[in-house]
Amino acid sequence: MVRMKRVLAGLALSASMIAGVASSQTATEIPRIVTKGGRHALIVDGAPFLMLGAQVNNSSNYAAALPQVWPMLDRIHANTVEIPIAWQQVEPVEGKFDLSFLQTLLDQARAHDKRVVLLWFGTWKNTSPGYTPDWFKADNRRFPRMKAKDGTDHYVHSPMFRATLEADKRAFVEVMRYLKAHDPQNTVIMVQPENEVGSYRSPRDYGAQANAVFAKPVPTELAKALKKPGGSWTQMFGAQADRAFNTWHTARFVDEIAAAGKAIKPLPMYVNASLAGPSNVPDPTGVASGGPQQDVLDIWKAAAPAIDFQAPDIYDRDAAHVALYLDAYARPDNALMVPEIGNAKEFARFFWAALGRGAIGYAPFGMDDTGYFNYPLGAKALDGETLDAIGLKYGALATMGRDWAKIAFEHPTWGTAKPEDGAGQTTTMGDWTIATSYGEWQFGQKDWTWIKSEPPTWAKEAVGGVAVAQLSPNEFLVVGDHVRLNFGTAKDGPKNGSVFRVEEGRVVDGRWVMSRIWNGDQTDYGINLITPVILKVTMGSYK
Numbered sequence: 366m367v368r369m370k371r372v373l374a375g376l377a378l379s380a381s382m383i384a385g386v387a388s389s390q391t392a393t394e395i396p397r398i399v400t401k402g403g404r405h406a407l408i409v410d411g412a413p414f415l416m417l418g419a420q421v422n423n424s425s426n427y428a429a430a431l432p433q434v435w436p437m438l439d440r441i442h443a444n445t446v447e448i449p450i451a452w453q454q455v456e457p458v459e460g461k462f463d464l465s466f467l468q469t470l471l472d473q474a475r476a477h478d479k480r481v482v483l484l485w486f487g488t489w490k491n492t493s494p495g496y497t498p499d500w501f502k503a504d505n506r507r508f509p510r511m512k513a514k515d516g517t518d519h520y521v522h523s524p525m526f527r528a529t530l531e532a533d534k535r536a537f538v539e540v541m542r543y544l545k546a547h548d549p550q551n552t553v554i555m556v557q558p559e560n561e562v563g564s565y566r567s568p569r570d571y572g573a574q575a576n577a578v579f580a581k582p583v584p585t586e587l588a589k590a591l592k593k594p595g596g597s598w599t600q601m602f603g604a605q606a607d608r609a610f611n612t613w614h615t616a617r618f619v620d621e622i623a624a625a626g627k628a629i630k631p632l633p634m635y636v637n638a639s640l641a642g643p644s645n646v647p648d649p650t651g652v653a654s655g656g657p658q659q660d661v662l663d664i665w666k667a668a669a670p671a672i673d674f675q676a677p678d679i680y681d682r683d684a685a686h687v688a689l690y691l692d693a694y695a696r697p698d699n700a701l702m703v704p705e706i707g708n709a710k711e712f713a714r715f716f717w718a719a720l721g722r723g724a725i726g727y728a729p730f731g732m733d734d735t736g737y738f739n740y741p742l743g744a745k746a747l748d749g750e751t752l753d754a755i756g757l758k759y760g761a762l763a764t765m766g767r768d769w770a771k772i773a774f775e776h777p778t779w780g781t782a783k784p785e786d787g788a789g790q791t792t793t794m795g796d797w798t799i800a801t802s803y804g805e806w807q808f809g810q811k812d813w814t815w816i817k818s819e820p821p822t823w824a825k826e827a828v829g830g831v832a833v834a835q836l837s838p839n840e841f842l843v844v845g846d847h848v849r850l851n852f853g854t855a856k857d858g859p860k861n862g863s864v865f866r867v868e869e870g871r872v873v874d875g876r877w878v879m880s881r882i883w884n885g886d887q888t889d890y891g892i893n894l895i896t897p898v899i900l901k902v903t904m905g906s907y908k
Contacts, residue, residue: 392549392550393411393549393550393551394408394410394411394551395551395630395631395632396408396409396414396554396555396632396633397631397633398633398674398700398725399774400700401774403697404723404773404775405674405699405700405701405723405725405774406725406770406773406774407554407555407633407700407770409480409554410551412767412771413771413773413774414480414554414725414766414767414770415725415726415762415767415769415770415773416444416482416554416702416725416726416727417442417443417444417445417726417727417762417766418443418444418445418446418447418482418727418728419437419438419443419445419728419729419732420446420447420484420704420705420728420730420731421434421447421449421731421732421733421735422731422733422735422737422739423449423486424735425448425449425733425735426448426449426450426451426454427454427466428466428469430733430735431470431473433733433734433735434446434732434733434734435473435477435479436734437733437747438479438732439477440752441732441752441755441756441759441760442756442760442763443479443732443759444478444479444480444763444766445479445481445482445554445726445728446474446479446482447481447482447484447557447705447728448481448482448483448484449483449484449485449486449490449560450466450467450483450485450540451486451490451496452485452486452487452488452496452498452501452533453496453497453498453499454466455467455539455540456498456536457498457499458500459498459500459532462536462539464539464540464543467540467543467544467547468543468547471547471548474552475550475552480552480553480554481552481553481554482554482555482557482704482726483540483544483553483555483556483557484556484557484560485537485540485556485557485558485559485560486559486560487533487536487537487558487559487622488522488524488533488559488562489521489522489559489560489561490559490560490561491560491561491639492520492521492561492563492564492565492639492653492656493520493521494520494521507528507529508526508528508532509522509523509526509572510522511523511564511567511569511570511571511575512570512571512572513566513567513571514567514571519564519567519570520564521563521564521567523570524611524614524617524618524655525570525574525575525578525614526574530618530621533622534621534622534625537558537622537625537626538626538629540626541556541625541627541629541632542629544629545629545630551632553632554632554633555632555633555634555635556626556633556634557634557635557637557704558619558622558626558634558636559619559622561637561639561653561656561678562619562636562655562656562657563611563612563615563639563652563653563654563655563656564611564653564655565650565652565653565654566650567650567654568607568611568649568650568654569608569610569611569654569655570611578610578614579598579607579610580597582595582596582597583595583596583597583598583601584613586667587613587664587667587668588601590663590666591663591664591667598610605646605649607649607654608649608655608661609661609664611654611655612654612655612656612657612661612664612665613664613667613668614655615656616655616657616664616665616669617668617669619636619672620668620670620671620672621671623672624671627671633673633674635672635674635675635676635702635704636656636657636665636672636675636676637657637675637677637678637705638653638657638658638659638677638678639652639653639656639658639678640659640677640678641659641660643681643686643687643689643690644689646660647660657676659690659693659694662675662694662699666698666699673700674694674699674701674702675694675699676694676701676702676703676704677693677694677703678704678705678706679705679706679707679712679715680706680707680742680743682707682709682712682827684714684715684782684784684785685784685785687715687718688781688782691703691715691719691722691724692722695722695723695724700723700725701719701722701723701724702726702727703715703719703724703726703727703728704726704728705728706727706729706730707729707742707744708729708730708732708743708744708747708751708755709743709744709745709751710750710751710754710827710828711826711827711828712743713729713754713755713758714783714827714828714829714830714847715830716755716758716830717780717781717830717832717844717845718780718781718830718832719780720769720773720778720780720844721779721780721781721833722778722780723773723774723778725770729743729755731743731747732747754828757846757897758897760897761844761897761898761899762844762899764871765872765873768873768874768875769834769842769844771875772834772836772842772872773834776834776835776836777834777835778832778833778834778835779792779799779832779833780830780831780832780833781801781831782830783803783827783828783829783830783847783848785827787824787825789801789802789803793855794841795835795838795855795858796839796854796855796857796859796862797839797841797852797853797855797862797904798852798853798854798855798858799833799841799850799851799852799853800850800851800852800853801831801848801849801850802848802849802851802891803824803829803847803848803849804821804823804824804825804829805824805849805891805893806818806821806893807887807890807893808886808890809890810890823847828846828847829845829846829847830845830846830847830848831843831844831845831850831894832844832845836901839865839903839905840903840904841901841902841903841904842872842899843892843899843900843901844897844898844900845894845897846894846898847894847895848893848894849890849891849892849893849894850891850892850893850894850902851891852864852902854906859906860906861906861907861908862904863904863905863906864888864892864904865903865904866882866901866902866903867882867884867887867888867892867900867901867902867903868881868883868900868903869881869882869883869899869900870899870900870901871899872899877901879901883900
């Protein structure tokens with residue numbers, strides 16, 4: 366009997382050890398955002414990760430839609446899906462939770478080797494309460510909507526009421542608890558609490574409770590963060606006072622939800638903005654007041670420390686406008702990610718502009734085969750040409766996304782997209798200049814008169830761009846399409862400088878692997894990238 370007990374004990378110990386090994390194989394390091402020298406990286410499984418993402422349509426958050434999601438992600442070489450989980454499906458009956466879709470999503474994402482960014486559609490979705498439970502929508506006494514100036518109910522729920530916050534937070538915490546218990550391998554790498562928060566047509570709640578708070582001075586911590594002396598909302602913010610007030614209280618609401626979720630599982634969390642105009646201070650009634658637009662990011666930073674970064678949802682096709690948006694969100698204190706952008710062909714060029722600004726991720730919207738298209742914001746249909754516009758770009762980086770992410774975290778980068786007028790751009794990186802031009806064949810010059818030629822078919826199309834990383838003083842990693850690059854010597858650079866070597870290849874585990882050298886026709890007329898390709902350009906000079 367004693368011997369038998371020892372055998373059983375040994376078997377139990379072995380089983381325990383096996384379970385421990387299995388657990389260590391599945392449990393991974395929790396993703397996080399790291400910042401160094403003003404650059405940012407998304408760390409997944411302990412290393413930088415470039416999110417080649419795709420966001421599904423709003424109502425594709427059910428198991429029935431998932432078979433129309435995965436083939437589309439594979440088609441465009443995406444490694445991450447952004448997908449909603451709605452409060453109405455999580456808590457259809459108050460106090461009773463259903464996380465079955467989340468488990469189905471986790472299982473299928475793992476089977477298809479995709480990571481997940483979970484979008485929490487709670488109190489706000491495109492500013493509206495459309496994805497809240499019926500019991501929440503129906504009870505305007507417990508969960509009041511904002512009051513317009515004339516005293517009527519607005520469509521947006523007010524951020525001023527504790528009952529609303531507590532109800533939303535309770536459901537969100539259940540989601541995070543489920544992730545902690547059922548996703549040790551961190552299939553979900555990031556979470557967006559709420560979606561495009563704010564309100565249109567009324568810049569804040571004008572109900573009695575909100576008015577009483579508005580009559581008080583601006584919170585000391587906000588005045589201090591903005592380096593202002595304080596005072597009333599009107600004294601500090603003038604015509605934008607109502608909007609600033611709503612921004613602060615909306616951000617505080619979302620911050621508490623995010624903090625409660627992070628207390629369960631500290632995944633990176635971000636908020637997305639329904640944008641204001643690219644450079645103007647918007648009309649407070651004509652913008653999603655309360656959202657993290659570029660002109661109120663400092664308020665969000667002060668109000669919502671649990672939020673890792675704010676991000677732009679871009680549906681503006683103008684390249685100059687997009688550059689302003691990207692520049693506004695690419696801050697030393699804010700990692701740049703484009704979590705939502707139009708899926709029409711002309712938007713795809715902005716991938717290079719985002720990468721060149723150190724973006725940690727990018728995701729066109731509406732990337733599933735459920736038959737819904739949000740034209741004119743996006744494409745009329747997801748045909749082959751539309752899918753290739755982003756898919757070929759993702760494909761070029763699919764095998765070296767982590768390497769690019771690490772390089773961009775550690776080295777200077779630059780990127781641009783073809784502007785509306787087709788004019789070239791120039792930048793200086795160290796001792797060297799880089800100039801772009803568009804609408805050119807791979808051979809020859811536009812101004813040649815001695816031989817007849819026709820412009821390429823893409824000359825007038827909204828395609829083309831490039832992202833560049835400076836690997837060393839004289840070496841550059843280049844990726845782009847439909848663009849000609851001319852490298853030159855900066856004003857104070859070396860004399861007799863020129864391109865010494867152009868190699869096509871890719872980075873594998875931090876090491877450059879060359880497939881061939883470009884020379885002769887391939888470099889006599891600049892460096893011409895038509896389909897997306899990875900190049901390493903080496904500059905030098907002679908004495």
